[in-house]
Amino acid sequence: MTTDARPAAGYGHGYARGTALAAIIVAAVWHVLNNLSGTIVYRDEYRTPWPQLPHVLVPLAAWVVIAALIGLATADLLRRPHDTPQLSAPAAPVLVGVALLLAATLVVSSSACPKITFLSGNWAWTAFGWPAMLLLWRSPIGWLLGALGVNAVAVIVAIWLTRDVDRVDAARLVITLYGATAIQMGLFAGCRFMQRVAARAAAARAASAELETRKLVAEQIHEARQERYHEIGHSMGEILGGLADGSSDPGDSDVRRRSAVAAARLRRLIAERDDTDSPLLHELRACADIAERRGLVVGLEVVGRLPDLPVVVRRALTEAPIHLMAVAATDCRITIIAMPDEVEVSAVADIAVGMRIDESAGTGSGGATGVTVSWSRDEEAVWVRTTWCAR
Amino acid sequence: MGTDNVVRAVTVAVVDDHEVVLAGVRAWVDADPEQRLQLVGYGVRIDSVLAGPGRRAHVLVLDLGIFGESMVSRIGVLAQERRVVAFSAETSDATIRAVLDAGASAYLTKHEGADHFIEVVAAAAEDRPYVTPSVARAMLADSSPNRPVLSAQETRALKLWFQHPKKHTVARDMGLSVETVDQYISRARIKYATVGRPAPNKAAMVARAIEDGLIRPEDVR
Numbered sequence: 001m002t003t004d005a006r007p008a009a010g011y012g013h014g015y016a017r018g019t020a021l022a023a024i025i026v027a028a029v030w031h032v033l034n035n036l037s038g039t040i041v042y043r044d045e046y047r048t049p050w051p052q053l054p055h056v057l058v059p060l061a062a063w064v065v066i067a068a069l070i071g072l073a074t075a076d077l078l079r080r081p082h083d084t085p086q087l088s089a090p091a092a093p094v095l096v097g098v099a100l101l102l103a104a105t106l107v108v109s110s111s112a113c114p115k116i117t118f119l120s121g122n123w124a125w126t127a128f129g130w131p132a133m134l135l136l137w138r139s140p141i142g143w144l145l146g147a148l149g150v151n152a153v154a155v156i157v158a159i160w161l162t163r164d165v166d167r168v169d170a171a172r173l174v175i176t177l178y179g180a181t182a183i184q185m186g187l188f189a190g191c192r193f194m195q196r197v198a199a200r201a202a203a204a205r206a207a208s209a210e211l212e213t214r215k216l217v218a219e220q221i222h223e224a225r226q227e228r229y230h231e232i233g234h235s236m237g238e239i240l241g242g243l244a245d246g247s248s249d250p251g252d253s254d255v256r257r258r259s260a261v262a263a264a265r266l267r268r269l270i271a272e273r274d275d276t277d278s279p280l281l282h283e284l285r286a287c288a289d290i291a292e293r294r295g296l297v298v299g300l301e302v303v304g305r306l307p308d309l310p311v312v313v314r315r316a317l318t319e320a321p322i323h324l325m326a327v328a329a330t331d332c333r334i335t336i337i338a339m340p341d342e343v344e345v346s347a348v349a350d351i352a353v354g355m356r357i358d359e360s361a362g363t364g365s366g367g368a369t370g371v372t373v374s375w376s377r378d379e380e381a382v383w384v385r386t387t388w389c390a391r
Numbered sequence: 392m393g394t395d396n397v398v399r400a401v402t403v404a405v406v407d408d409h410e411v412v413l414a415g416v417r418a419w420v421d422a423d424p425e426q427r428l429q430l431v432g433y434g435v436r437i438d439s440v441l442a443g444p445g446r447r448a449h450v451l452v453l454d455l456g457i458f459g460e461s462m463v464s465r466i467g468v469l470a471q472e473r474r475v476v477a478f479s480a481e482t483s484d485a486t487i488r489a490v491l492d493a494g495a496s497a498y499l500t501k502h503e504g505a506d507h508f509i510e511v512v513a514a515a516a517e518d519r520p521y522v523t524p525s526v527a528r529a530m531l532a533d534s535s536p537n538r539p540v541l542s543a544q545e546t547r548a549l550k551l552w553f554q555h556p557k558k559h560t561v562a563r564d565m566g567l568s569v570e571t572v573d574q575y576i577s578r579a580r581i582k583y584a585t586v587g588r589p590a591p592n593k594a595a596m597v598a599r600a601i602e603d604g605l606i607r608p609e610d611v612r
């Protein structure tokens with residue numbers, strides 16, 4: 001059974017969106033407050049191979065590239081549904097983005113003067129993790145860890161090559177990198193954990209909603225069945241009671257007729273439970289099946305496509321054929337002519353000798369509206385037509 | 392089989408892969424009090440029946456599935472030289488319409504055989520339409536865009552004939568004579584003969600209907 005699990009999914013979806021938004025805000029705020037202000041404050045502390053241009057243009061260009069990457073990653077994160085399954089590996093554009101990010105980081109690091117190595121003017125190497133986190137949001141956690149590792153190695157090598165590094169500097173370098181990486185990884189792992197918890201909660205909620213729906217459906221089916229059993233239980237009980245206490249004679253044609261009608265109704269009741277494409281046909285077949293066991297030959301033919309009919313209408317349409325089959329001698333021809341707004345069930349049969357037919361059968365039965373019954377008979381056969389009209 | 396001097400107007404050949412059907416057909420032909428048909432060939436293989444006197448029979452009664460092989464595609468060719476009546480256990484509307492369109496004069500389902508066999512074959516030999524309840528159903532169920540337009544009375548007659556196996560009851564229900572009901576039903580069948588692919592039996596059936604006054608020439612364009 002597939003019940004509507006959307007509310008529960010939305011519940012998990014909300015959590016996933018919340019964690020993504022938190023990461024985006026951290027990355028964007030950090031990029032503006034720390035990185036941009038660092039670049040501006042230390043604008044005179046950059047050196048590039050192009051002395052004819054203001055040196056600060058190079059870290060500014062790197063800042064713009066990283067800002068653009070944050071923008072693209074944000075757009076992607078907010079556009080796609082957050083319950084999209086996580087990828088087993090990042091897509092190619094994501095890897096290109098990470099490579100660009102790394103290049104921009106190295107450009108900033110290598111253009112910063114040695115005196116600002118550990119100041120916010122050399123912001124990029126510690127800021128790498130935030131945009132990288134956004135880019136690798138849907139990738140397994142190992143990819144972010146790997147990217148941070150590559151960044152750390154690249155930054156250490158770049159600093160080692162471009163300036164003199166003493167033991168104290170080396171220690172600061174390692175501690176700063178460790179600190180930044182720990183915070184970034186911590187946030188990322190925390191978000192992942194939240195997502196997983198939310199997804200589990202959503203699944204649990206969906207499961208309980210489905211369970212509840214099933215329970216409701218089962219209750220409704222049970223009630224409807226009880227009601228129908230009650231309806232036929234009375235006549236069944238009367239017949240069986242009469243046979244048991246000897247007040248009814250099984251040889252009596254009227255007892256036989258009433259028994260046949262009750263048996264067909266019982267069979268119809270069971271058939272009503274089945275899930276079929278065309279319930280009316282299925283129920284008529286079930287009733288015919290009961291009659292055929294008595295030796296009656298029943299032909300059942302259909303023209304047209306049956307519209308969806310409520311059970312009360314179907315019962316009203318099958319009631320008269322049930323009564324006719326109960327008294328038929330050898331053959332019964334049942335036909336259905338179906339149109340979208342009109343269905344006619346016709347039954348023709350020869351009547352067994354001594355059998356009385358109940359021509360009130362099917363008229364005004366079960367509260368179905370729009371159903372009319374017409375009986376006609378000649379010396380050879382009895383013909384009953386039950387018509388349902390939507391208008 | 393009678394050895395009297397009755398002239399049997401209609402010669403018929405029957406092909407069916409079940410011997411019991413052939414025996415049944417022989418019994419029906421013999422039991423006809425008017426002895427309208429003369430069985431000149433029968434067998435389980437079409438080629439062997441057509442190799443013998445069955446070749447010149449007025450009407451070929453053909454089972455549509457002979458040892459698992461469909462005969463539907465052969466009807467067009469077979470109907471060039473004789474009238475063909477399909478006699479099959481297959482009852483689907485689409486098959487019935489396809490077989491009639493291919494050039495069969497009539498379609499008889501196996502369960503309708505006993506009631507209609509003699510009349511269907513006799514009518515086919517005279518190029519007169521004969522509509523069994525199954526054919527009525529197939530016409531009623533037709534929803535193809537190029538189906539002929541039937542009048543309300545024609546549709547009603549087909550509908551009642553599909554529902555009730557006795558034409559006099561149908562006639563009484565419509566407040567008409569059996570002959571008039573027959574005319575409506577036949578007219579519906581003639582309209583079917585004027586659409587679809589051309590076949591000798593269709594042209595002959597339309598010509599016969601005009602001759603009989605069943606339809607006017609302008610009714611068929």
